[in-house]
Amino acid sequence: MRILNHRLFFQKRIEPITGINAILFRIAFLLFGLVVAGLIFLLNGVNPIITYIDMIRVNLLLIPNTIARFIPLLAIGLGLAIPFKARVDNIGAEGQYIIGMLTATGTAFLFPDLPGIILIPLMFVNAFILGAIWAIPVVLFRAKGGFQGADVVVSFLLVFPALYLMEWLVSDLWRDPETGFTYSSLLPENAQLPKIPGTPIYISIFLILAITLLVYYFLFRNIDGIPKLKLGYEINVMGKNPLAGRIAGMSFFRVILITMIFSGGMAAIAGVGEVAGNALRLGVKSQGYGYTGIAVAYLGGLNPLGIIVSALFFAALKVGGLALTGIPATVLQLFSGIIIFFVLLSEFFFRFTIKMRRES
Amino acid sequence: MVDYILMFSSIVAAATFFLLPTLGEIYAERSGILNLGIEGMIIASAAFSYAIAYSTQNLWIGVLSGMLLGGVLSGIHAIISITFTRTQVVSGIGLTILGTGLSGILGRGVIGKAIDTLENVHIPFLSDIPFIGEIFFDHPILVYFSYIMVPICWFILYKTRIGILIRSVGENPEAAYNQGVNVNLLRFACVIFGGMMSGLGGAYLSLGYLNFWSEGMTQGRGWIVIALVVVALWNPLGAFLGSYIFGTFDVMKYYFQQFLPTPVLKMAPHVSTILFLAIWGIILSRQKVKSIVGAPTSLAVPFEKS
Known part of the structure; x- marks a missing residue:
């Protein structure tokens, strides 16, 4: 120039x-x-300056709320970072997250009499499995799609079936019989996630933080330039030079399959927390965390520790949004x-x- | 009794919305730039053109400003992916998210407000043909524009010097650069043309087709456009065919309402696109097919001048 x-x-x-x-x-x-x-x-x-100051002030007043918003963003952001690192562009976390919400609600309504100590883990496991299944088409298109961006398009298109499925269930099968509004009835009490007393922070924060640290320890932390697990190394190679990986005998399909199962599962787990810990019933709209999660992952530099910080930042933006008029x-x-x-x-x-x- | 003329005519209206952005994206991808921000550009310019048309009470200023916004937004993608050689996929995703956010702000004043939208234009002689005239020539002028643009885009891409340059830049930018072609300039022009066509598609959506503005009104149809480019095999004539197929899927959902619940029908365009892409993906994954079809080889590969 x-x-x-x-x-x-x-x-x-x-x-x-x-x-x-x-x-x-x-x-x-x-x-x-x-x-x-x-x-x-x-x-x-x-006025942007007043707006930003207001946003900061709201956050200082509502720190527990910020942390409660931080939980789903961390789960989704972490779940996205791993496939992103292997150059699988899953931008359909929103759909997998909705599937997680649906599965949690469905499980809770199917077994309302199970004690919480069995029901809650069951909700998480079911959601992880179905969220992962919802992500499988992305793997197939990434590996065999035949053109650039197939995985991106398909992962995004899969958001809509999930969204309309939720709309259908909420307006038909699960509609609240007491009020007749288009949301489901309240989850049974034994399906609700326990909270830290006096705050809206529900217990999946411990689960998700633990997963984050484990992922960091095993897949991202470099000892002599190589992560602890072979998978972590394969993800790096596939992201940087897939041809070299293929020549070295790595299975591209296996790597993206594992990363996408993890990605879909994490997004679904975020959905469980949202419905069983925060909203306590299924609504007709979703919060859009799945899209924000993409920015969370990139701002965090696709690194679990960075993602913790960037998820906090976006949670603060979300809570600060309350101040916007x-x-x-x-x-x-x-x-x-x-x-x-x-x-x-x-x-x-x-x-x-x-x-x-x-x-x- | 189904009103067939109304049905076919609404297929034409729905297909035009797919056709305009697809033509633009074909040029961008032929020049080697994958722009995944179509959805964002469409929704932002749908909001912007509706808002401008509402405040100025002039539809054509609205349409033009929608086009302009599409061009500006695609310019961001062009700067990031061409000048700064960053990954086109991520930049496109960013553009989609940005456009969606922008649409909420641009359109916040006109939610639920009605204006007179683009009128159906009567073309003498053509509109009077029975059946065909009623289906194809009883639409806003942007629909006729899309008819004209198909052969023009095809002609420029395949029969002129500039078209050959565009395709060679998408095929092998190094070779074109060594021949003295200004690769980056050509790519910029193609991406911005694509953005303007997307902007036009957005303006058509809110001012000529659905005639309102509401948040999230595209329902992800911008992504169907990206799938369409592939289904069209990067050829404007194919885009015409593909748009009408997907327009049919889009309209059919209104005609099955008594058999299936509405939310299930709403999935139809997205699910059918995925199935279509699955078939196409199998066909295109063969290298031989790819070379016959002429898929741009350097698509989404950043070009760094050495």
């Missing part, structure tokens, strides 16, 4: 930015993203979109810088 008689061009850095500098870089780009979102607010006649709820997606772009840009500048040269 040319400005007056100066020429702007990109130059490769001698050493790419890594480690703590990369984190600082990411935060700087995140702030740029917030500025851009602020500009969009400004164009809509909303005159801006619709889709604003969270606006933030997510802008942040994805800035994360992509920051990755470019890990390896390149902009230089200016005078030209005569």
Whole structure:
């Protein structure tokens, strides 16, 4: 690009930015993203500075709520990061999450008399299995789809059958007989997840945090540049150079199958928490966590520890959204979109810088 | 008794919504750029064109601003994926999420508000043909525009110099670059053309087809467009055929209402697209078929000038 008689061009850095500098870089780009979102607010006649301060204030008042929102975002974000790392672009977490909600509700209504100590684990297991099954078509299309982006398209299209299935069940089979509104009746008491007393934080936070740390320990933490499990190494290779992996005898299909089963299952587990821990009944609309989860995974740098931080950040945005007046709820997606772009840009500048040269 | 003329005519109306963005996306993908942000561009420009048309009371300013927004949004994708050589898949997903978020803000003032939308234009002679005239030539002008665009897009892509350049850039950008073709400029132009066609599709959705604006009104049909490009084998004529097939799926759900519950019928377009893609995927996974069809080889591969 040319400005007056100066020429702007990109130059490769001698050493790419890594480690703590990369984190600082990411935060700087995140702030740029917030500025851009602020500009969009400004164009809509909303003062961004007051808005941001309000959002922070709401979060400080409602810290337990922020943590409760953080649970599903962490589960979905973590579940997405692993297939993303293996270059499987599952963007249908929303569908798998809805399937999780449906399964939890269905299990609770089928066995209302089981004691909670059996029923609740059963809900989680069933949801994990069905969520994983809902993700299987993505694997088939990724491996045999025949064209670029098949997995993306199919994973997204699978959201809608799940959504309409929920709509159907809620308006027909499971409709609340007492009020007649289009939501299900309350889950039986033994199916409701216990909460930390006095807060809306339900117990699946421990399960999901434990899974996050285990995933970090076994798949992501590098000892001499190699993760502890062979699978972690295979995921890395498949993401960076699938051809090399294939020559080395790795089964691409097996790797993406495992990553997608995990991904679908985690999204479904988030759904269980949402219906059995938060809403306590199935509604007709979904919260859109599945889409936000994509941004959570990328902002976290596809690393479990980073995802914990970025899930907290997005949970804070979600709760801060309560403070917004005159801006619709889709604003969270606006933030997510802008942040994805800035994360992509920051990755470019890990390896390149902009230089200016005078030209005569 | 089913009113066949109404049924076929609504298939044409539904198919146009698929056809306009598909033509644009074919150009983008032929030049080697996969733009997964169609859904976002469509929904944002549907909201924007409706809002602008409502506030200015001028439909054509609304349509034009929808096109413009589509172009601007695809420009973001172009900058990220061409100038900064980032993954097109992620950038496209980001664009979809961004567009969905933007649509809520742009359209918040006009939810549930009615305006006079695009009128059906009567074409002398053509509209008077019995049956065919009533089905194909009793629509808003954007539908006629889509008829004209199919042969034009096909002609430019296959019979002109610029079309050959576009296809060669999508096939082998290094070779084209060494021949002195400005790869990035050509790709930018194609992506922005695709964005403008998507914007036009969005404007048609809210101003000519459904005639209202509500959040999430596209119901994921933008993704069907991406599937359509593949079904059309990256050929504008195929896009015409494919759009009408998917338009039929889209309309059929209204005609089976007495047999099946509505939510099940609503799944029909998405489920049929997945099944269609499964069949097509098996066919296209053979390298030989791919080369006969002429699928762009360098699709979604970032081009870094050495």
